[in-house]
Amino acid sequence: MTAWRRLVLAMVCGVAVASIYAAQPVLEPMGHDLGVPPGLTGWIVAAGQFGYLAGLVLLVPLGDVVDRRRLIAAHLVMAAAGMTLTASASASWVAFSGLAAAGMFAVVVQTAVAYAASVSVPAERGRNIGVVTAGVVVGILGARAVSGALAEAWGWRSVYAVLAVLSLALAALVLLVLPPEERRSRPTGNGRAVSSLGGLFGQRLFLSRGLIAFFLFASFGTLWSGLSLPLTDAPWQLGESQIGLFGFVGLAGALGAARAGRWADAGRAAPVTGLALALLILAWAAIAQLPWSLWMPIVGIVLLDFAVQAVHVSNQHLLTTAHPDRISSVIGAYMVFYSLGSALGAATTTAVYAAHGWTGSSLLGAGFAACALAVWAADRRLSRCGPNGSARRPLSWNASVAPQASVPPSSNSSSQQSS
Template sequence: MSTHYLTTSSQGLGRRLLLLLAVAAGFMVSNIYYGQPLLERIGTDLGIPTAGVGWMVAASQAGYLLGLVLLVPLGDMVDRRALISLQIAATAVGGSVITLAGSQVAVLAGFLLLGLASSVVQTIVAYTAASSTPEQRGGSIGTVTAGVVSGIILARTLAGGMTDLWGWRSVYVLAAAAGVVLAIAVFRVLPREDAGRAGVGYWRAASSVFVLTRRDPVFRVRALITMLLFASFGVLWSGMSLLLSGPAWNLPPSLIGLFGLAGLVGVVAASRAGAAADRGWGQRVTGWSLAALLASWVALSLGEWSLILFIAGIIVLDAAVQAVHVSSQTMIVAGAGESASSIIGSYMVFYSVGSAAGAAAVAPVYDSWGWTGASVLGAGFAVAALAVWGLGRLRSSRTAGRGVARSAQHAGAE
């Protein structure tokens, strides 16, 4: 193996290895989003009633959440090269099950397995954090997150195009093939690690989401911000099709999918935010980005009258979300070392809950109050996130002030 690929916490990550991790993360997160524009096609092909097609997305998300809690913490205890390779290989199995599915039960099982295995995205992020030097950690996480953002955004467009050309099963042939190729590549390129590095029991690591939320104030604030942040994100991306396919614009699904391309600006934001966090500007980036998130909803709320303003709102919202997301991940893993997997997995539980809450809330709100109501909902989540950040900053300042006062008292006593 070429030494160019070797990575240790002292040497950091080589550029080619970082690129491989970003590509792998992008393909793996795509597995969660391929199915969203295909539900009607899959349901028609397999004879699944309209009321039941939503369970495919639910199965995928449930599998992903289980993976965050049960699989990602294993990265603190076993060889991450083997864990990442096995999880990626398991996505090939999940993709194959969906490809060959002939019933609702089979396709649901495939989506559940695919979601479970695709939680490897967060094992990759944790590996990136643990293997980077402190000086490059934020930038490295930003690069991998850029791959994740690209995967999320391009998955729907790619799935729609492939389905029009070759049918919906071709999408999961691609997912299975990508799983095989990337599993082999990662296993060959990543250096082997020693097992049992952290000396922490599995169930203790798996329950770290509760421990960290209770005991770690930095994690608690960042996790709450993330939950509200992605609730706002979920309101847009789950509610957008309701607006654009409705009476205001009557756009076909193929054109609606193209609106996701505007979110690619978030790739740049993710990379820049990571570099800023490395310079100690994480809090500043978070504050400005949350303010931008709130402002984006002003433009988005006018989406019934102007598509230009709506697209501008998408760009600002996605850039703000990714900037906060990368800053938060960089801050919570600072100094974590080999416990990064448990921390990242726990953090992403809040991401999943927020995304699901936003997606679930927007449909009934839109049904009752239209796009204006949906915009108020998205802005409300943004306001709450900004309030949590402000209260966290205020509490940190007070704690620091008390520490300075105590030091002054001790100095005076001496």
């Protein structure tokens, strides 16, 4: 994994996830043009989210069956087709179909992360995952600002046209730059890969990290789905372009957390998770000052995005280390928690803000963070209570392979023991 290859995968993630979130700043003109009533414009974003959930279950496990490099390119082409359909839509149902298709194939993000993990040597796995997933945050936060600027200049359709062109260009670049994978084990059928997802939910490591992700991204969604409400209200009354700049504030913290991958490589993923979740709660204390100050919330946003990304990278490092034989499946199942948590935060923050103002939304976000910290603390306690300390082995790469140093990290016995 050279720096150039990591950059290509990060760009893939950024463009793919932008296809889901690009509609948020342009809902009003998009709904007006397509004849969608104002009360139903939220379904424009929801269409992509529903497609994304379907892709997590049906498409991501394919990465454990076929060459992930070719799969990344194919998914980018299909996502481009969905965005092209959206950009050219003259009726709402056509746009919804295109958005759902683009969202479904936006799960190329998880295939890209799985590829990065599978081709990395153990000592660099966390670092590579950290850099690649940084592209996801760039796509989520940057899409708000960039799509707003494009829509003002050339209309909302230009947003999806540009994303389609970028997706096609990246598909060609992936085939040129990335080397094919060297499979360490014989792949199974996709049906078996999908059916095996259920077994993951009975494993402590996967369930605890999934629940942490659920509450983590509920806290994340509480901020970014509700932030525009107090900013457009008194005393600030900011415009859409000014609000979009807050996305760049979040990027500073999220990109800084790429360092979390190196900490995970050093075997510190578990303590880093606890410290980052405590920092997340502290960040909400600063963000809650938004009705009276802008500078304190800006500091809080940087801290929040740093904490979220640090935990997210640590989670993926631990799970891909524990399940090297089915990386795509485990990442796809893990991201279901991410999607559900994000949806919960987005759905609740507006209702709480209407009833209790930004103080209520801030308490909600901090509460989600506290729940994630409680899950982490409970998991650490269970780890210490395990027989002969065996339950602690998934907490780092060295711990998971130390008792069997001669066994390759991809062996089934190591994976099961780590689980």
